[in-house]
Amino acid sequence: MINDFFEEALFSGAALTLLAYELGLLLKRRFRSAIFNPILIAVICVIALLKLLNIEYSSYESGAKYISYLLTPATVCLALPLYEELKLLKDNLAAVACGILSGILSGMAGVFLLCKIFRLSHTQYVTLLPKSVTTAIGMGISEELGGTVTITVAVIIITGIFGNIFADFIFSALKIKEPVAKGIALGTCSHAIGTARAMELGEAEGAMSSLAIAVAGMLTVVLAPIFSGLPL
Amino acid sequence: MKYLRQLTIILFISFVGEIMNQLIPLPVPAGIYGLLILLLSLSSGILKTSQIRETALFLVEIMPVMFVPAAVGLMNAENELSGMLTALIVMIPVTTTIGIAAAGLVTQFVIRRKK
Structure with a gap:
């Protein structure tokens, strides 16, 4: 029954998403720690609630997809x-x-080496290869190289959230202080979710991160097939 | 009518991006083509920033929320992820950290060498 409600009341999924995100913002302001990441908190809250009430993802998504619908125009606006x-x-x-x-070469080389260490199959390897680029x-x-697209999407999102949360620690540990360098690192390695963090750091960081999403994405289109050909 | 016109311009560019995505056989999404079109339009003077500014900044500001629905989809990926879970728990933090470190350090090194 509650599934029907979520499917018919199209604003339920969207409202739930926005409320969960607001809660995330509130916690972040309260605790001022990078672990309280609004995206991460929103995702955990929504999943918990859906599981608790036995709501199917598809019922939630039938309303929530209108939020994601804006992703293309938002990317344009970068x-x-x-x-x-x-x-x-x-x-x-x-x-x-x-x-x-x-950033691209070291990231893909890292994926290659770890796939070798964990003895993953070639399918799994090419599934993970594009993990740092925009979804x-x-x-x-992933599709072109013969990977599993659903896993690629999941890994891309987790990579983005990881970068969004931990980039600050990496920057201070390695004394990366130039705004341009921070923006480029975030956009290259954790795409638009990392760029959300770059925008908070400053205008220069945000601009360079936006640029890096586009350039890194297109370079990966060219370079990933070469990495895919390496003997695993 | 200012916001409506701004939205019209942004959605029209998104639409042109989608046409390019359909016509060009590369895995480049409509949004990236649109980003390049808007950048070229602004730098060539075809569009002024005032014609898109408020709506564009609003969309950029709310962008993080747009990833939440797709990320919630992870709740259905449990089975698919379970086979490679250990590998992923190591791989995502390690390779992302290496990438961020390399990109950040190299960019900073080249900037500072010039100065």
């Missing part, structure tokens, strides 16, 4: 912060290019 920091990009072009490339690009790469 061009605005990028445009406003275009001079910063021009001044740091070489650094940005080297940074994005080293839509990653799905396409």
